[in-house]
Amino acid sequence: MTLYNRLTGNRIDLIVCDGDGTLINYTGSPTKSSWDFVGHMYCEREEWQKITDRYLASIKGTQDKDEQERLFCEWARADIAALKGQDVHKALTAPIPYSRGVREYFAQQNGAYRAIISAGLDVIFDRAAKELGFNKCYTNHPSIDSGKFDGTLRYEVTLHNKLDILITLLMMMETASTGTTLAIGDGFNDIEMLATVKKAGGLALAMDTEEREVIAASNAVITDFREIDKYTFRR
DSSP: OOEEETTTOOBOOEEEEOTBTTTBOOTTSTTOOHHHHHHHHHSOHHHHHHHHHHHHHHHHTOOOHHHHHHHHHHHHHHHHHHTTTOBTHHHHHSOOOBOTTHHHHHTSOOSOEEEEEEEEEHHHHHHHHHHHTOSEEEEEEEEEETTEEEEEEEOSOOSSOHHHHHHHHHHHHSSOOGGGEEEEEOSGGGHHHHHHHHHTTOEEEEESOOOHHHHHTSSEEESSGGGGGGSEEEO
16 A cells, blocks of 8 residues: 555655644644653643743744754753753653544554654654654654663754754665655644655644644644545555
8 A cells, every 4th residue: 555645646655744833733832842741741831931932932033043043952952951960750651632533543554664853852852763663763862771761862853953954864775856755743833844845745744733834834734643635546
């Protein structure tokens, strides 16, 4: 069984998904993110949200991509520092709050390679990749020592390197291209990836968002992963 783009007729060789707000929808925070999902397990919610609100406002308050990257990394360090010394077991076993239709959609077989590219946390997205049958997961990696968060982080995905990661993945795959990719995202840091896939004749879908720039970069908006079937077909 092979998956095809109903809008262009192109075969879909790669499905690439953002994580926070796309694959998962943690309703306990404005960002719907794995960061808040994990942070709220261990920290006083109001204090944790003060960190989120401060950095999110600063990132949205500048158009300078280098400054946005700096602020994101500073924000991530502040969050990880707040988790230092906490037992990681809770984060590794809590049920993942998937978005609507995620489990059902990825239970289907369609022959496409599957990858997550998320600026979230591996304690959530490595698990999601295994549960959903993804082939590759790019995300960020908190260091763990003796079963506890040690307060440091190894970055893999930041705000503005998702397209670079996608291109590197396509080069590794050799047979795929942006024109044979299905990309799904919901935030401003997904815009470059979505717009590039759309322009090349791939399928770019915005997940449950009202952000106009994200919608403009996409072919359509979905609110449930099962709606992907409206824009694809199998044969």
